[in-house]
Amino acid sequence: MSERDNPLRPLLGTLVDTKDLADDIKLFQIELNGDRFEYQPGQFAFVSAFGVGEAPFGLASVSSRTPALEFAINRIGTVTSALHGLERGAVVGVRGPLGNAFPLDEMQGKNVVVLGGGIGGAPLRPVIHTILDNRPDYGHLDILWAARSPSLLVFTDEYDDWRSAPDTELHLTVDKGDSDWTGNVGLITGLLEKAAPSPEDAVAIICGPPIMIKFTVLTLQKLGFTAEQMIMTLEAKMKCGIGKCGRCNLGEKFVCLDGPVFSYAQVSHFLESFV
Ligand code: FES
Structure with a gap:
């Protein structure tokens, strides 16, 4: 298996911006450093703060609106606190997309x-x-x-x-x-x-x-x-x-x-x- 095919190995991304959403909750906008990442509403990914660990988050963006992968992250533990402490431009890991998606096609007309x-x-x-x-x-x-x-x-x-x-x-x-x-x-x-x-x-x-x-x-x-x-x-x-x-x-x-x-x-x- 090549390193790129290893599902446990994160892709590298850059934290391009954060926005305050609510008390202790920020929206993280991450752009991957060159890798393709095709995802659907409902899927999730692990985001890692290097040297600290990784945690899973639902994807909060749609690719038709933004090139960034967006995650709403609540500061509640070690990994999320480390992520909240990162500055714009920091390199993070992203592992995914994982899981299934909402059946948006079947929902059409409803x-x-x-x-x-x-x-x-x-x-x-x-x-x-x-x-x-x-x-x-x-x-x-x-x-x-x-x-x-x-x-x-x-x-x-x-x-x-x-x-x-x-x-x-x-x-x-x-x-x-x-x-x-x-x-x-x-x-x-x-x-x-x-x-x-x-x-x-x-x-x-x-x-x-x-x-x-x-x-x-x-x-x-x-x-x-x-x-x-x-x-x-x-x-x-x-x-x-x-x-x-x-x-x-x-x-x-x-x-x-x-x-x-x-x-x-x-x-x-x-x-x-x-x-
Ligand atoms: S997180 Fe390991 S089996 Fe689901």
């Missing part, structure tokens, strides 16, 4: 409900961008976007674009408001009950912490969504990302290899133990 919780919503941004950039191909778009507090809402600078797109509604909520917040306060499940999207010809895409996925599924079921109409991307402890280490298994499935995108029909019997 109404779409996107449900994002906190930074977990970052992998949904490519779904939103794809639909907005190909608006006639999809039905009504409801975006339900939640965070624990207003300062933790991500991609706030894009909300006006999302709201003003044809046949598109953005619904925001926070668990706890602040003195400036005039929007909805409460869990995403309450917001979903208020928006009450019809399950007819619809698909719901969910991304967020496991507990949010669990209760969002219950609310969607009350609205009449079937297990096949609910698509989710799951988080798991990962080491190799290529189906070799066994860290990310969910029953007989590997989140890194068979996912991270699953329909609820595929994982409903595992999800209880997963959350």
Whole structure:
């Protein structure tokens, strides 16, 4: 096997910019140093801070909008703290793209409900961008976007674009408001009950912490969504990302290899133990 074919060997990239997204959350924009990297919404990659380690992140960009690979990274551990400490121009490693993708082709012609919780919503941004950039191909778009507090809402600078797109509604909520917040306060499940999207010809895409996925599924079921109409991307402890280490298994499935995108029909019997 050549070094280039070794799936555990990262490609080299340059950190071309970062943007503050929310408290302790930055958008990292990385351009590869010459390598090709073709990816689809829903896939993920490991990003490494050399000398410290690597961690997996969902790709938050679409290649039709930017040459950079974008990742929303929360400073919560050793690797993410090291990445947050890097200056523009730093060399990083990128290993991927890994995993499967959202079934955007099969979703064409359908109404779409996107449900994002906190930074977990970052992998949904490519779904939103794809639909907005190909608006006639999809039905009504409801975006339900939640965070624990207003300062933790991500991609706030894009909300006006999302709201003003044809046949598109953005619904925001926070668990706890602040003195400036005039929007909805409460869990995403309450917001979903208020928006009450019809399950007819619809698909719901969910991304967020496991507990949010669990209760969002219950609310969607009350609205009449079937297990096949609910698509989710799951988080798991990962080491190799290529189906070799066994860290990310969910029953007989590997989140890194068979996912991270699953329909609820595929994982409903595992999800209880997963959350
Ligand atoms: S991360 Fe190693 S098998 Fe999935």
